[in-house]
Amino acid sequence: MVNNDTIIALATPSGAGAIAVLRVSGKDAITISAKLFKSIHGKKLTQQKTHTIHLGHIVDGKKELDEVLVSVFKNPQSYTGEDVVEISCHGSPYIQQEILQLFLRNGCRMADAGEFTLRAFLNGKLDLSQAEAVADLISSDNEASHKIAMQQMRGGFSSEIAKLREELLNFASLIELELDFAEEDVEFADRTQFKALVDRISFVLKRLIDSFAVGNVIKNGIPVAIVGEPNVGKSTLLNALLNEERAIVSDIAGTTRDTIEDEISIGGIGFRFIDTAGIRETKDEVESIGIKKTFEKIEQSQVTVYLFDSSNSISNLEQVTLEIEKIKNKYPQKPLLIIANKIDRLDDTQLARLQNEIEGVHLLSAKTGFGVESLTHSLLELINQGALRNNETIVTNTRHYDALLKALEEIKKVSEGIDEGLSGDLMAIDIRQALYHLGEITGQVTNDELLGNIFANFCIGK
Numbered sequence: 163m164v165n166n167d168t169i170i171a172l173a174t175p176s177g178a179g180a181i182a183v184l185r186v187s188g189k190d191a192i193t194i195s196a197k198l199f200k201s202i203h204g205k206k207l208t209q210q211k212t213h214t215i216h217l218g219h220i221v222d223g224k225k226e227l228d229e230v231l232v233s234v235f236k237n238p239q240s241y242t243g244e245d246v247v248e249i250s251c252h253g254s255p256y257i258q259q260e261i262l263q264l265f266l267r268n269g270c271r272m273a274d275a276g277e278f279t280l281r282a283f284l285n286g287k288l289d290l291s292q293a294e295a296v297a298d299l300i301s302s303d304n305e306a307s308h309k310i311a312m313q314q315m316r317g318g319f320s321s322e323i324a325k326l327r328e329e330l331l332n333f334a335s336l337i338e339l340e341l342d343f344a345e346e347d348v349e350f351a352d353r354t355q356f357k358a359l360v361d362r363i364s365f366v367l368k369r370l371i372d373s374f375a376v377g378n379v380i381k382n383g384i385p386v387a388i389v390g391e392p393n394v395g396k397s398t399l400l401n402a403l404l405n406e407e408r409a410i411v412s413d414i415a416g417t418t419r420d421t422i423e424d425e426i427s428i429g430g431i432g433f434r435f436i437d438t439a440g441i442r443e444t445k446d447e448v449e450s451i452g453i454k455k456t457f458e459k460i461e462q463s464q465v466t467v468y469l470f471d472s473s474n475s476i477s478n479l480e481q482v483t484l485e486i487e488k489i490k491n492k493y494p495q496k497p498l499l500i501i502a503n504k505i506d507r508l509d510d511t512q513l514a515r516l517q518n519e520i521e522g523v524h525l526l527s528a529k530t531g532f533g534v535e536s537l538t539h540s541l542l543e544l545i546n547q548g549a550l551r552n553n554e555t556i557v558t559n560t561r562h563y564d565a566l567l568k569a570l571e572e573i574k575k576v577s578e579g580i581d582e583g584l585s586g587d588l589m590a591i592d593i594r595q596a597l598y599h600l601g602e603i604t605g606q607v608t609n610d611e612l613l614g615n616i617f618a619n620f621c622i623g624k
């Protein structure tokens with residue numbers, strides 16, 4: 163896994179842009195760049211200080227490829243911890259490719275996915291969970307997931323885990339020391355203190371494990387199924403929420419037969435809205451397929467929004483009540499928002515009747531925008547944001563979650579061992595296991611396969 167090659171990759175997205183950045187890292191990064199870069203002031207790149215920027219040209223023999231800015235970072239003061247040169251060139255794909263090819267011909271190798279960050283990890287610039295946060299940060303597309311990734315990149319919970327692991331390691335050594343003095347029957351490790359530490363570790367692990375449910379949902383967007391028969395205004399509502407005309411709005415009933423998925427950010431949380439065809443019984447075959455699909459979508463969603471057209475249902479509110487009951491009976495645990503749309507068409511008596519007969523109904527006019535804001539508030543309230551508000555650490559990574567679960571399992575065994583006065587040699591085995599799983603999170607315990615899996619998910623150039 164570790165090698166001494168000097169690697170290069172495009173750090174900016176491929177395609178045309180105002181500028182593009184190529185990143186070179188490795189022991190020959192500066193010497194190779196010095197050969198291909200001609201400073202306008204005649205400066206030699208090899209003689210420049212770290213963290214300096216130089217104007218000049220990338221030259222292929224006599225041919226000038228582009229005017230560029232070159233930044234020099236000397237090891238260990240760089241992202242990877244190696245010598246790094248960043249070339250900011252003009253953003254034409256042709257120029258990017260020409261420079262890339264030139265460097266490849268002169269001794270660089272194309273970087274693998276995530277190889278810059280892998281090197282940063284191997285050189286002790288980041289721990290493993292911080293490296294993983296880099297990938298999350300790049301893919302974060304809403305305020306909440308960005309916040310979580312930033313927190314993890316700054317060290318987040320891995321420093322807390324590392325500290326607890328350190329303390330556990332001390333006890334492990336004491337207990338193993340006792341084994342050497344088995345005949346004398348001594349106890350170096352104070353069992354009361356040890357038990358207190360184990361309880362503290364359990365507490366932290368449990369909190370982090372619980373945060374995963376919230377974290378995972380935030381990272382991937384909260385799925386919300388919008389249920390309502392054709393023409394009640396689902397697409398109009400989505401558009402109002404999205405603030406753009408993405409879904410097709412039409413006056414012909416049943417135009418929203420296919421499900422449309424759209425993600426929007428409300429209060430910094432990503433919501434994934436799933437448009438459905440409603441659950442009203444019908445003889446139309448296409449529509450009945452739609453009903454089946456609707457139930458599947460409710461099943462997959464975290465929250466259900468039941469939307470109906472109040473203007474044409476006001477004389478038939480029993481039908482609406484019936485459908486609401488149907489959803490409630492089928493999914494009693496799932497949060498359900500009941501929304502009466504098109505209230506702009508109702509008079510005051512009708513509005514009063516509506517509120518009387520449908521318990522907890524939200525009033526909405528997707529067309530005028532009335533009630534959209536209070537709807538977004540209600541949605542946010544339904545989601546447990548407690549952890550986010552309190553700035554608590556949130557686990558979003560499945561690998562961490564797995565390791566935390568395994569660590570907790572082992573810690574439980576250790577705790578029971580203390581209670582039962584288990585012999586030191588047996589206890590030592592459980593402690594070693596717990597240490598192993600805790601170390602997996604921070605990268606204090608790694609293997610090539612694990613690293614390979616993590617970094618393969620990165621994009622090239624990161």
Ligand code: GDP
Binds near residue numbers: 393
């Ligand atoms: P969908 O089939 O449930 O997606 O319904 P659409 O969003 O396509 O809306 C059907 C029709 O109802 C369109 O002509 C909309 O302009 C209209 N509509 C939607 N919301 C409202 C509303 O709040 N008030 C009124 N008056 N018309 C609405």
